[in-house]
Amino acid sequence: MPESPEVQALAEELDERLRGRTITGVDVLEFRAAKTRSRPPSSLEGERIAGVTRHGKLLDVAVEAGAHLVVSLGRHGWGRWADETADPAPGERPPALVSIGFDEGPALELTDAGGWVSLGLWVVDDPREVPAIAKLGPDPADESFTRTDFDEAFVGRRKQTKAVLQEQESLAGIGNAYSDEILHLAKVSPVAHASTLTGEELDRLFAATTGVVRTAIAERRGIPIDQQKAAKVAAMRVHGRTGEACPVCGDEIRDFSFASTTAQYCPTCQTGGERLPLRPA
Structure with a gap:
């Protein structure tokens, strides 16, 4: 997408x-x-x-x-x-x-x-x-996006962090791929409820959200549109990298079921070694 x-x-x-x-x-x-x-x-x-x-x-x-x-x-x-x-x-x-x-x-x-x-x-x-x-919420790509905007989306929410990142009413423009990248960079579990995140985790998640989106925009700029998909795939650290080594710790990147699709995460970096469930094929 x-x-x-x-x-x-x-x-x-x-x-x-x-x-x-x-x-x-x-x-x-x-x-x-x-x-x-x-x-x-x-x-x-x-x-x-x-x-x-x-x-x-x-x-x-x-x-x-x-x-x-x-x-x-x-x-x-x-x-x-x-x-x-x-x-x-x-x-x-x-x-x-x-x-x-x-x-x-x-x-x-x-x-x-x-x-x-x-x-x-x-x-x-x-x-x-x-x-x-x-219905769009604030866009993390905008320079006007603030920590207050971010906190309004996350603090106290009894909803999984990955779901909040992809909820367009809360944050505009993020989907399955970049939410995987953001959560991996922030070292946050995709299934942890936003309301359970510590202040330090929220700090990391805010920095990762703005950093991943803005860096990706800068890196995609000027690439011909017929090459954009390949450029996106090549830039992913964990999304779409099932079975490959995590670039941070070397653990195996794994799949888990999320909504109607599949997403990726690193057990060591994000879930304390816990393997998230995957629906049978």
């Missing part, structure tokens, strides 16, 4: 290449991706793009007339240029559900994969009309 570092890099590349361009056509190949049926994406044809920004994990394409095309990439969505050459192996190229053409340069294709349509597009006058944006 794209998280704030990758979505920020995508927004910056789109802003650089599309600002000032005119939308000449919008072809929605999967009707379920369009969420505002009375204002379809094609209603933006002929509009000039004013800029592209990010809200949490969502893209915001603003046009000069004042409307916004908000894009939720969902679990498997992404963007690519129609003329990009760094394609995956045959059969691995995800389908384009939306194609947006411009008066100059290649079309932008919005892709999706997996067993259901997770890509979503809204045309609105204010991004906050989109429920996923309206």
Whole structure:
């Protein structure tokens, strides 16, 4: 799932290449991706793009007339240029559900994969009309994010730390991968309730939350969007590293079941040697 570092890099590349361009056509190949049926994406044809920004994990394409095309990439969505050459192996190229053409340069294709349509597009006058944006909590990537913002999300919460990190109403932009990385760096158990964390653990978790997200954004900046997924995978310390050695202590990175997915952790660094449960395959 794209998280704030990758979505920020995508927004910056789109802003650089599309600002000032005119939308000449919008072809929605999967009707379920369009969420505002009375204002379809094609209603933006002929509009000039004013800029592209990010809200949490969502893209915001603003046009000069004042409307916004908000894009939720969902679990498997992404963007690519129609003329990009760094394609995956045959059969691995995800389908384009939306194609947006411009008066100059290649079309932008919005892709999706997996067993259901997770890509979503809204045309609105204010991004906050989109429920996923309206409910967003503070973003650890912002310089304005404070320890008070962090404490409001965590202190006294009877909820697992990993769940709080991924709760968009509490902290915007973090998903499964970066929550694993944050918790490993902070040496905090993913299943410990936030209310049980000591002051020292909260200090480490705050530093790790802001540090991991901001460092990842800096490292992803400037990488072409067709290479973002590979760059993210290569940068992970524990997420997706099942069976490999922990880079800190050398213990084996292990899986555990979390919500509807699988996550990774180091028993020595994070759980005092305890192995967390994994649902049988």
